[in-house]
Amino acid sequence: MQNLLNEVVEEVVKRVKREAFIEVEASGRHVHLSEKEVESLFGKGYTLTKLRDLSQPGQYACKERVTISGPKGSIKNVIVLGPCRKETQVEVSLTDSSSLGLKAPIKQSGDLNETLGIKISTEHGEVILDKGLMIAKRHIHITPQDATKFDVCDNEIVQVKVFGCRPLIFDDVVVRVNENFKTNMHIDYDEANACGYTKESIAKIIKK
Amino acid sequence: MQNLLNEVVEEVVKRVKREAFIEVEASGRHVHLSEKEVESLFGKGYTLTKLRDLSQPGQYACKERVTISGPKGSIKNVIVLGPCRKETQVEVSLTDSSSLGLKAPIKQSGDLNETLGIKISTEHGEVILDKGLMIAKRHIHITPQDATKFDVCDNEIVQVKVFGCRPLIFDDVVVRVNENFKTNMHIDYDEANACGYTKESIAKIIKK
Numbered sequence: 001m002q003n004l005l006n007e008v009v010e011e012v013v014k015r016v017k018r019e020a021f022i023e024v025e026a027s028g029r030h031v032h033l034s035e036k037e038v039e040s041l042f043g044k045g046y047t048l049t050k051l052r053d054l055s056q057p058g059q060y061a062c063k064e065r066v067t068i069s070g071p072k073g074s075i076k077n078v079i080v081l082g083p084c085r086k087e088t089q090v091e092v093s094l095t096d097s098s099s100l101g102l103k104a105p106i107k108q109s110g111d112l113n114e115t116l117g118i119k120i121s122t123e124h125g126e127v128i129l130d131k132g133l134m135i136a137k138r139h140i141h142i143t144p145q146d147a148t149k150f151d152v153c154d155n156e157i158v159q160v161k162v163f164g165c166r167p168l169i170f171d172d173v174v175v176r177v178n179e180n181f182k183t184n185m186h187i188d189y190d191e192a193n194a195c196g197y198t199k200e201s202i203a204k205i206i207k208k
Numbered sequence: 209m210q211n212l213l214n215e216v217v218e219e220v221v222k223r224v225k226r227e228a229f230i231e232v233e234a235s236g237r238h239v240h241l242s243e244k245e246v247e248s249l250f251g252k253g254y255t256l257t258k259l260r261d262l263s264q265p266g267q268y269a270c271k272e273r274v275t276i277s278g279p280k281g282s283i284k285n286v287i288v289l290g291p292c293r294k295e296t297q298v299e300v301s302l303t304d305s306s307s308l309g310l311k312a313p314i315k316q317s318g319d320l321n322e323t324l325g326i327k328i329s330t331e332h333g334e335v336i337l338d339k340g341l342m343i344a345k346r347h348i349h350i351t352p353q354d355a356t357k358f359d360v361c362d363n364e365i366v367q368v369k370v371f372g373c374r375p376l377i378f379d380d381v382v383v384r385v386n387e388n389f390k391t392n393m394h395i396d397y398d399e400a401n402a403c404g405y406t407k408e409s410i411a412k413i414i415k416k
Contacts (some may be wrong), residue, residue, distance in 0.1 A: 001299055027247055063235065065303060093401065093402070094401035095303060095397070095398075106373060106374060106404065123310035138374075159377070161379070165314060166314060166346075166380070167379040167380050168376055168377060168378050168402075169367070169376060169377035170376050170380050171369070171375040171376050171377060172374070172375050172376075189303070190303075190398055190401035190402045191402040193301065193398035193399075193402075194398045194399040194401075194402035194403070195402070196302070207350075
């Protein structure tokens with residue numbers, strides 16, 4: 001009886017959360033590679049090896065790892081995400097960018113304007129890019145159904161309150177609506193640490 | 209004439225800022241040592257050497273550096289702040305705490321309850337503490353005059369909006385009023401990176 005009660009309570013809490021809040025995910029540093037760069041770094045005809053699916057449908061973590069290098073230092077063991085993209089893009093935190101000795105701009109994923117050059121290497125090869133390094137701008141992926149529910153539209157700027165041991169309200173959060181998305185907010189590890197992120201963290205959209 | 213105009217404009221802007229906003233300072237990892245620990249780490253009768261004053265009156269950075277170590281790693285070259293305190297206290301960011309392999313609690317400076325044990329060492333000696341490691345809770349130092357101006361009181365919890373390239377509103381910010389303080393907000397480097405902190409960053413207190 002007690003077990004049943006717990007299960008019911010848990011399910012109700014889960015559904016209420018889903019109605020009023022969105023999930024938060026912290027993204028670690030990662031690299032999206034073009035097919036050309038995959039061949040330069042891993043060999044001719046090489047294809048990426050899927051390790052596990054990510055929350056966004058069609059996106060996956062690969063077993064391949066690379067080293068990224070700037071004028072002040074290198075970061076080893078950076079994960080490659082698949083599938084391949086048209087252009088190679090390296091996403092790091094501001095902490096990482098400082099340790100590389102670079103002042104990477106804060107950009108929306110996919111917008112490589114004004115991003116910085118960076119060296120990517122493996123034991124098989126290296127590429128020196130003239131652009132691609134960025135700090136990803138925090139954002140919300142949202143389905144059209146959830147966009148309607150939360151009354152937001154594509155490219156709208158909202159505030160998002162993250163609850164937890166270090167609560168804060170992220171300002172200037174861009175909303176991206178797409179029917180292929182799963183609804184959640186993406187922040188980097190600087191932001192995750194600043195808000196005391198855990199896997200249970202939830203967030204509330206605040207209309208400006 | 210143009211120079212005079214610029215100077216006047218700059219001064220007016222500075223004064224307006226001072227009226228409506230507070231300054232923000234990012235605190236790096238640091239150690240406050242008791243006299244006993246100073247002797248254990250640097251030798252009998254040793255006294256700390258002041259390098260430069262900090263913004264809070266009476267507080268200073270010392271030339272002494274220590275290494276702090278946890279189960280997963282060490283951080284070298286951690287600055288010692290003076291003067292000595294009754295109890296040794298080690299303040300790190302959540303990023304640092306993870307790299308040490310420890311889950312340090314977020315605490316108000318001076319409150320060592322539930323803080324973690326940590327090893328501190330130099331080339332002259334080492335101490336193994338059973339408490340003292342914390343992540344400092346973000347806070348505002350404020351003079352009684354400014355507290356009146358901003359309508360806040362000691363231990364009040366407020367929100368603080370930080371302006372800049374990555375604007376956000378820190379929630380749950382504790383106000384500490386003391387006539388010996390200089391008015392400014394203290395955050396750590398995770399929080400600094402999350403809000404795109406620069407030395408020009410300013411913040412506005414929002415009453416809850």
